[in-house]
Amino acid sequence: MSSSETTTAAARTTAGQGGAVRIEDVVHRYGRGRETVTAVGPVDLTVPAGEFVVLVGASGCGKSTLLRLIAGFEQPTHGSVRVSGAAPHPGSSAGVVFQTPRLFPWRTVRGNIDLALRYAGVDRVRWPEHRERLLARVGLEGTEKRRTWEISGGQQQRVAIARALAAERPLLLLDEPFAALDALTRERLQEDVRLVAAQTGRTTVFVTHSAEEAVFLGSRIVVLTKGPGTVALDLPIDLPRGDVDAEELRTSREFAELRARVAHAVKSAAAD
Ligand code: ADP
Numbered sequence: 001m002s003s004s005e006t007t008t009a010a011a012r013t014t015a016g017q018g019g020a021v022r023i024e025d026v027v028h029r030y031g032r033g034r035e036t037v038t039a040v041g042p043v044d045l046t047v048p049a050g051e052f053v054v055l056v057g058a059s060g061c062g063k064s065t066l067l068r069l070i071a072g073f074e075q076p077t078h079g080s081v082r083v084s085g086a087a088p089h090p091g092s093s094a095g096v097v098f099q100t101p102r103l104f105p106w107r108t109v110r111g112n113i114d115l116a117l118r119y120a121g122v123d124r125v126r127w128p129e130h131r132e133r134l135l136a137r138v139g140l141e142g143t144e145k146r147r148t149w150e151i152s153g154g155q156q157q158r159v160a161i162a163r164a165l166a167a168e169r170p171l172l173l174l175d176e177p178f179a180a181l182d183a184l185t186r187e188r189l190q191e192d193v194r195l196v197a198a199q200t201g202r203t204t205v206f207v208t209h210s211a212e213e214a215v216f217l218g219s220r221i222v223v224l225t226k227g228p229g230t231v232a233l234d235l236p237i238d239l240p241r242g243d244v245d246a247e248e249l250r251t252s253r254e255f256a257e258l259r260a261r262v263a264h265a266v267k268s269a270a271a272d
């Protein structure tokens with residue numbers, strides 16, 4: 001990580017534990033009285049700093065709820081969630097990427113990223129240098145002046161990722177960020193996110209329902225049961241990290257075996 005990536009106050013206060021996540025005996029219910037829905041839990045899960053955990057499970061099993069609890073958007077009904085040793089705070093504990101990019105369409109790519117830099121408390125004089133680095137990191141060089149409604153869905157999601165990185169939180173949370181993209185774009189973005197995570201050392205929690213995506217991205221995969229989700233399988237993934245030949249990796253025998261194993265686990269966890 002370059003020195004410019006650890007400069008903001010928020011990054012300094014949480015850098016000590018590098019975005020480690022500790023989820024203890026967490027249950028979350030929506031609603032009150034008779035109308036309650038238990039969305040997730042009980043879940044115990046510890047994510048050490050620097051790990052890339054992928055949460056996989058059937059639709060409705062509580063993946064997004066778990067991510068929202070880690071982001072601090074929701075308070076658990078029971079149990080405790082800690083990020084870098086403290087209760088998560090919405091907006092300042094983690095960078096978050098959603099399924100749809102949620103950009104400001106009337107602003108340019110540059111405008112969207114600058115807003116994130118402003119929000120992160122980065123000094124205005126340093127915006128150009130940060131912006132350039134972020135755009136390069138997500139492969140968006142040369143698009144600065146485009147309006148976000150003028151660029152493709154894949155590029156929009158790249159802007160959303162750049163924005164999440166701009167916040168310089170040691171924890172990155174992504175909720176099915178590539179679900180709406182075509183297969184080719186999706187593979188490219190998977191490769192970029194895998195590399196960015198390795199290069200920046202950020203702790204990452206990524207939600208998907210795709211076994212293939214999970215095996216490609218994760219250093220660890222956590223499969224959830226059907227709702228309310230609990231941990232059905234916790235599997236370390238020992239594939240090579242860093243700057244690897246993605247095509248070679250995707251076509252390797254180890255990859256195929258892991259994908260089959262995870263797909264099977266997801267299927268049986270959803271059926272139980
Ligand atoms: P997933 O992301 O795995 O599809 P969610 O976390 O979105 O699952 O949802 C888990 C369960 O909680 C589902 O039954 C869903 O209908 C319910 N749920 C999610 N959000 C809300 C909400 N805001 N209010 C009430 N129920 C909700």
Ligand code: MG
Nearest residue numbers: 063064065175
């Ligand atoms: Mg979801």
